Amino acid sequence: MTEDTERHAAKMAKKKAARDKIMATKTGEKGLIIVHSGKGKGKSTAGFGMIFRCIAHDMQCAVVQFIKGGMSTGERDLIETRFSNICAFHTMGEGFTWETQDKTRDIEMAQAAWAKAKDLIRDPANRMVLLDEINIALRYDYIDIAEVVAFLETEKPEMTHVVLTGRNAKEELIEIADLVTEMELVKHPFRSGVKAQQGVEF
Structure with a gap:
């Protein structure tokens, strides 16, 4: 070994010992409330990544x-x-609000989606439930944020993970979440005239 590789090995050994000590204290398990928000791309994609992990581990899960x-x-x-x-x-929406242009119908669909979500979350067989783009419905007050928070705090089974996606997550939701990720927009091809593409957006 050269002096440089010996120094590197010693540094990594010290880092590993410190890391192992930290990891030894992390023994708890619980069903998490996970929020993916922000203006950047990847919120739903991250949620579906977790769903596919559940599938790979033969864990029952659901998407609304x-x-x-x-x-x-x-x-x-x-x-x-x-x-x-x-x-x-369960695809319960009918498209983005600027496409439907019918607020009453949008509210009805959001309420129906939330009712389905509650049923799926209440079922302890579902280890994870992804609520895709619920933050948009919450932003427009199509669903009562206080009801969502109360439900997640009092009715979600102990070991069930719930993932909520969409930009502009409400502060009340962020407050009760265990994991919050804000997707930051740095560059987007749409701004250069590139449309949504198969395999990237859908």
């Missing part, structure tokens, strides 16, 4: 989409055709 409508997406098609036995998929 609050805003996205009937448009075909890769994740929905894959889950419905190959993993419907372990992951229930």
Whole structure:
């Protein structure tokens, strides 16, 4: 070994010992409330990454989409055709609010999606429930944030993970969450005239 590699090995050994000491104190398990928000891309993608992890571990899970409508997406098609036995998929929205242009209908659909979400979360067999784009419904007050917070705090089974996505997450939701990630927008191809593309956005 050279002096440089010996110094590196000693430094890494010291770092590993410190890390192992920290990890030894992390023994708890619980169902997490996870929020993916922010203006950057990747919020739903991160949520679906967790859903596919659950599927890979043979853990029952479910998805409720609050805003996205009937448009075909890769994740929905894959889950419905190959993993419907372990992951229930419910697309409850009819598209973004500027497309539907019917506030009363949007509220009705959001309320129906929330009712379905509560049923899925209450079922302890579901280890994870993804509430995709619920933050948009909450932002427009289509669903009462106080009701959502109270439900998650009092009715969510102890070991169930709930993932909530969408920009502009409410502060009340951030306050009760165990994990919050803010996706920051640095660059976006849409600004350069590039449309949403298969395999990237859907």
